[in-house]
Amino acid sequence: MFGGIDPALLIAALMVNSVPIMLAATGELVVEKAGVLNLGVEGMMIMGAICGFVTAVVTGNPYLGFVGGALGAMALSAVFGVLTQVLQTNQVATGLALTLFGLGLSSLIGQSYVGIKPPATGDVALGPLADIPFLGVAVFSHDWMVYASIALVAGVWWALKYSRMGLVLRAVGESHEAAHALGYKVTRIRFIAVLFGGALAGLGGAYISLVRVPQWTDGITAGAGWIALAIVVFASWKPWRVLAGAYLFGGISVLQLNLQAAGSAIPVEYLSMAPYLITILVLVIMSSGRGKAALAAPACLGQNFHASR
Amino acid sequence: MKRRTLLATAALGLGLAFGGAAMAQDKTKACFVYVGPIGDGGWTYQHHQGALAVQEAFGDKVEIAFQENVPEGADAERVLTQMALSGCNIIFTTSFGYMDATNAVAAKFPDIKFEHATGYKREHPNVSTYNARFYEGRAVQGHIAGKMTKSNKIGYIASFPIPEVIMGINSYYLHAKKVNPAVELSIVWAFTWFDPAKEADAAKALIDQGVDVIASHTDSTAPLAEAAKTNGAVIGFGQASDMAEYKDGPRVSSIIDNWAPYYIKRVGALMDGTYAQADAWEGIAGGEVEIGEITALVPAEVKAEAEAMRDAIAAGTYHPFTGPINKQDGSPWLAEGVTAPDGDLLGMNFYVEGIVGEIPQ
Numbered sequence: 057m058f059g060g061i062d063p064a065l066l067i068a069a070l071m072v073n074s075v076p077i078m079l080a081a082t083g084e085l086v087v088e089k090a091g092v093l094n095l096g097v098e099g100m101m102i103m104g105a106i107c108g109f110v111t112a113v114v115t116g117n118p119y120l121g122f123v124g125g126a127l128g129a130m131a132l133s134a135v136f137g138v139l140t141q142v143l144q145t146n147q148v149a150t151g152l153a154l155t156l157f158g159l160g161l162s163s164l165i166g167q168s169y170v171g172i173k174p175p176a177t178g179d180v181a182l183g184p185l186a187d188i189p190f191l192g193v194a195v196f197s198h199d200w201m202v203y204a205s206i207a208l209v210a211g212v213w214w215a216l217k218y219s220r221m222g223l224v225l226r227a228v229g230e231s232h233e234a235a236h237a238l239g240y241k242v243t244r245i246r247f248i249a250v251l252f253g254g255a256l257a258g259l260g261g262a263y264i265s266l267v268r269v270p271q272w273t274d275g276i277t278a279g280a281g282w283i284a285l286a287i288v289v290f291a292s293w294k295p296w297r298v299l300a301g302a303y304l305f306g307g308i309s310v311l312q313l314n315l316q317a318a319g320s321a322i323p324v325e326y327l328s329m330a331p332y333l334i335t336i337l338v339l340v341i342m343s344s345g346r347g348k349a350a351l352a353a354p355a356c357l358g359q360n361f362h363a364s365r
Numbered sequence: 366m367k368r369r370t371l372l373a374t375a376a377l378g379l380g381l382a383f384g385g386a387a388m389a390q391d392k393t394k395a396c397f398v399y400v401g402p403i404g405d406g407g408w409t410y411q412h413h414q415g416a417l418a419v420q421e422a423f424g425d426k427v428e429i430a431f432q433e434n435v436p437e438g439a440d441a442e443r444v445l446t447q448m449a450l451s452g453c454n455i456i457f458t459t460s461f462g463y464m465d466a467t468n469a470v471a472a473k474f475p476d477i478k479f480e481h482a483t484g485y486k487r488e489h490p491n492v493s494t495y496n497a498r499f500y501e502g503r504a505v506q507g508h509i510a511g512k513m514t515k516s517n518k519i520g521y522i523a524s525f526p527i528p529e530v531i532m533g534i535n536s537y538y539l540h541a542k543k544v545n546p547a548v549e550l551s552i553v554w555a556f557t558w559f560d561p562a563k564e565a566d567a568a569k570a571l572i573d574q575g576v577d578v579i580a581s582h583t584d585s586t587a588p589l590a591e592a593a594k595t596n597g598a599v600i601g602f603g604q605a606s607d608m609a610e611y612k613d614g615p616r617v618s619s620i621i622d623n624w625a626p627y628y629i630k631r632v633g634a635l636m637d638g639t640y641a642q643a644d645a646w647e648g649i650a651g652g653e654v655e656i657g658e659i660t661a662l663v664p665a666e667v668k669a670e671a672e673a674m675r676d677a678i679a680a681g682t683y684h685p686f687t688g689p690i691n692k693q694d695g696s697p698w699l700a701e702g703v704t705a706p707d708g709d710l711l712g713m714n715f716y717v718e719g720i721v722g723e724i725p726q
Contacts, residue, residue: 163404
């Protein structure tokens, strides 16, 4: 026990808490690596939350729910893809509009789903692993999405770093002119990246409505999408740092609630502020002098591309 | 003037004339500002039920309008101004944080009536305030919590450190302590009225600390959903709304805010010209606070005691804050047999003796 808090339970809560923002941030990382800035993460997450919820309730299968959530958010991201990649709209404005649209549409779809309980997503039976003292409770007693999200981070890291596909994606994000000259289909690659980002945001949203809160209410994501966007910058576009960032942001919010519940004397305001202060601090360090190279923002981030130029 | 422009002008004039006629039909327009979505299943949902009741009571003679998810602060002022300009006759602002915005906008529109829920500022003659004595319901919940806890740890998910919330915490604790002297209260401040994920996390943090009875002062059903995951080990209460969908699970009772009678009364008064500035604060007796059905999880005797307390409060024979009560620092607040004056309650900024922790500033 540490300050009245059981660290195993704290780690367990932290891991669950971080899943939605980690998934959404990983998806957004891929999108931004391809040079597209999609600020509609919040809207895609909440579409994932409601589509996943509806699918799970209708089919009675939580796993299909996650598929439904991913598809729902992907559909919304396709709208963004068509607008920005084909019709060349401004990415920032389109992304913000996507969030507003997603919030409204999800509320409309969810009208008749308020107050319904979704089918439960069971924990993964890890057999003897779950009996290990400390680690069993902290790490090996979760539902499958917790492990899937970590696997996804690893997969994205590997794909970006070692696969040809990742190399092409990064090339498109760094210099779309050069990539185009080499014969890569910039628009198509970016469109696929946007869809991938949408699917992951949708999984994150579905995790909120199916596992973390298990219910549907309007506005259930309550800003998680914005935190995911902050994490991508915080992580300076590196997958493992996304994982660390998600645990940091998720962990601090869990920690401050636990400290309160345990009656700690640390004022909660400081802890609530901490993730944002750290983000600002990281941004300052990264954008100063030598740190700048490490910032590693894709050079074509947020710029539209048209082959005729 | 060309013929086409002439026609257009005439059409415009006609439109204006008819528009004016429609305005003159003096249909009363009642507007509502909500802090969360109607679908929250709690606080905002109940206010909207009240708004719908107004529509039902007066039919064609009133028109209702509302806006959801209005943030407390500068945005609220914009929304209020817009509502005032759009022809609202009476505007209900349904969250504490709208207090200053309500008064500021009321100053600019002296002909429009403003009704602010749970606040205390009436700076202009057209601002009224209304509230419900939620602490009466908290007393009943506290009694049930004290009797039902096995770990002797009970929890409270608080929203913002304002008198209304502190009042609820004190009432809950006092009545739990009265029936179970060993009881300890853990309070988690969520600093939000509506954020289901955070409310669920707060509930989880409390459960991880061994709390087995959770009361919440936030707007969603998320804390009950979190309690439901424990398969009956943890119980909770419906807040603001009955939250009946958790009746076969953790929800053992609830506080139901019933705003309909007040809304109908005020809009009716405005229509028949008897409207006057007011500071309304009804409780169980006035029907504004209702205690939701106590479920079978609660033993019959505890249920009977809780209902007896409810009835005593309704009859006026029992006040939840009856002395002797000391403040947290041990200094006396109420002497033996003295009941708390409303002024003390409305400005409450201290915990009662026995609660651990500090109120965040």
